[in-house]
Amino acid sequence: MLSLIRSIFYTFLHAFHKRETQDYPEKMPYLPPRYRGRIILSRDPDGKERCVACNLCAAVCPVDCISLQAAEGDDGRRYPEFFRINFSRCIYCGLCEEACPTYAIQLIPDFEMADYNRQNMVYEKEHLLISGQGKYHGFNFYKEAGVNMGVKATGGGENENQPVDLKSLIH
Amino acid sequence: MKYVFIIAGVMIVVLTIAAGLIYVERRLLALFQDRRGPNRVGPFGVFQVVADMIKIFFKEDWVPPFADKAVFIMAPGILITSIFLTFAVIPFTDKFLVLDSNIGLLFFLGNSSLGVYSVVLGGWASNNKYSLLGAIRASAQMLTYEVFMGLSLVGVVMMADSFSLREIVEVQKNGWFVFPQFLGFMTFFIAGIAETHRAPFDIPEADGELVAGYHSEYSGMKFGMFFVGEYMGVTMISALITTLFFGGWLGPAFLPPAFWFFFKTGIFICLFILIRASLPRPRYDQLMEAGWKVLLPLVLLNILATGAILLLKHTT
Ligand code: SF4
Ligand code: SF4
Numbered sequence: 001m002l003s004l005i006r007s008i009f010y011t012f013l014h015a016f017h018k019r020e021t022q023d024y025p026e027k028m029p030y031l032p033p034r035y036r037g038r039i040i041l042s043r044d045p046d047g048k049e050r051c052v053a054c055n056l057c058a059a060v061c062p063v064d065c066i067s068l069q070a071a072e073g074d075d076g077r078r079y080p081e082f083f084r085i086n087f088s089r090c091i092y093c094g095l096c097e098e099a100c101p102t103y104a105i106q107l108i109p110d111f112e113m114a115d116y117n118r119q120n121m122v123y124e125k126e127h128l129l130i131s132g133q134g135k136y137h138g139f140n141f142y143k144e145a146g147v148n149m150g151v152k153a154t155g156g157g158e159n160e161n162q163p164v165d166l167k168s169l170i171h
Numbered sequence: 172m173k174y175v176f177i178i179a180g181v182m183i184v185v186l187t188i189a190a191g192l193i194y195v196e197r198r199l200l201a202l203f204q205d206r207r208g209p210n211r212v213g214p215f216g217v218f219q220v221v222a223d224m225i226k227i228f229f230k231e232d233w234v235p236p237f238a239d240k241a242v243f244i245m246a247p248g249i250l251i252t253s254i255f256l257t258f259a260v261i262p263f264t265d266k267f268l269v270l271d272s273n274i275g276l277l278f279f280l281g282n283s284s285l286g287v288y289s290v291v292l293g294g295w296a297s298n299n300k301y302s303l304l305g306a307i308r309a310s311a312q313m314l315t316y317e318v319f320m321g322l323s324l325v326g327v328v329m330m331a332d333s334f335s336l337r338e339i340v341e342v343q344k345n346g347w348f349v350f351p352q353f354l355g356f357m358t359f360f361i362a363g364i365a366e367t368h369r370a371p372f373d374i375p376e377a378d379g380e381l382v383a384g385y386h387s388e389y390s391g392m393k394f395g396m397f398f399v400g401e402y403m404g405v406t407m408i409s410a411l412i413t414t415l416f417f418g419g420w421l422g423p424a425f426l427p428p429a430f431w432f433f434f435k436t437g438i439f440i441c442l443f444i445l446i447r448a449s450l451p452r453p454r455y456d457q458l459m460e461a462g463w464k465v466l467l468p469l470v471l472l473n474i475l476a477t478g479a480i481l482l483l484k485h486t487t
Binding site for chain 2 (some may be wrong): 017
């Protein structure tokens with residue numbers, strides 16, 4: 001009996017505790033920088049698209065909501081001709097960001113994506129592509145490794161060795 | 172003509188309180204659970220009630236094809252009617268009461284027993300095993316608690332020497348009955364919770380076990396009537412506790428008597444909600460055991476002691 005009265009009293013004391021409720025629309029809750037929300041496509045420091053249309057994100061996506069078409073520019077640089085994410089299927093798992101070798105695709109702390117029309121949930125490249133670098137500043141994929149895109153000479157990348165002269169191995 | 176006004180007044184007051192309680196309960200539960208509760212519709216969310224009412228009025232009112240139609244429709248009506256009738260004998264103030272009956276208390280007990288019919292018939296007519304289980308539990312629980320609900324009031328009646336609720340209040344001018352009749356108050360309060368089958372004694376509905384118990388099959392306004400009936404029951408028990416143990420409308424004269432009545436009633440309504448927020452539902456057999464083995468002897472003891480003391484006073 002006493003314990004019942006005690007628990008009633010403790011419950012009453014909760015009336016004076018701090019509220020747990022997030023006053024969301026009036027007061028935006030703090031979202032950590034690595035919060036997985038809306039997806040963007042970023043650009044490298046030179047303002048070029050980072051995405052090289054390698055299709056890794058589309059392949060890893062567990063709900064198959066990314067679709068893109070690769071194309072090649074005059075300079076031989078690959079880019080996605082279209083890039084479409086169906087956000088009504090996306091589960092915000094962040095696997096696409098993990099898979100992307102160029103840090104092009106990124107999830108950002110923004111979740112306010114509700115819409116009355118299902119068709120509006122399909123984002124095209126023009127909706128996804130931003131003009132900044134997103135979370136990873138100063139990263140340029142072509143500077144690190146890979147083919148010569150005019151950013152660095154072959155073998156001059158930051159994480160790259162000089163190409164091995166195959167013929168020297170035969171001697 | 173005067174009676175029509177008073178009756179209409181009582182009905183409007185009771186319905187307003189019952190509807191307001193929907194909002195008050197949600198806000199208070201939120202308060203006790205560190206939440207905010209409904210605060211979107213209108214200032215502080217007070218129009219939530221209006222929104223809920225509109226919703227429940229326009230919901231599809233569906234009678235299951237396998238139900239016993241006539242009884243199914245009648246059951247919620249019985250609940251509302253029996254509770255409304257009870258309010259007829261409750262003295263809001265010494266002037267504002269419908270019926271100053273010299274058997275007021277018995278009238279209340281009789282009506283609250285009628286209330287069990289609505290639950291039992293509703294559960295029976297639904298033709299659903301969960302509803303029926305709820306109804307069986309309800310009948311057992313309400314019969315048990317009916318017994319010592321009546322007995323817990325015997326002490327008050329002995330001290331006041333009357334069954335009329337108005338006279339019971341007037342006798343309390345010299346001191347509230349809660350002090351000499353504390354046992355009676357406690358048992359009546361517990362019985363009142365069981366009688367209105369509020370949490371923690373909401374075993375007839377027990378959402379965790381029985382879907383929604385006796386009103387699983389009810390929808391729309393018929394469910395709304397059970398819903399509002401529960402709040403009216405809470406108001407009724409609170410009003411009765413105020414009347415029987417806390418001096419009804421009596422209070423310092425700087426505020427009108429009606430204020431004191433509603434103030435005290437309001438405190439008990441809040442207590443009902445606080446208890447709902449803090450206590451878990453007991454098991455079914457525990458409830459029955461507590462009723463027959465603990466509370467019943469307690470009430471009988473209370474009657475015995477009160478009688479002995481009164482007799483002692485009279486003889487000396
Ligand atoms: S977050 Fe997950 S579900 Fe969404 S696009 Fe990326 S991989 Fe697909
Ligand atoms: S976003 Fe990244 S993973 Fe997806 S196609 Fe472009 S470069 Fe490849």
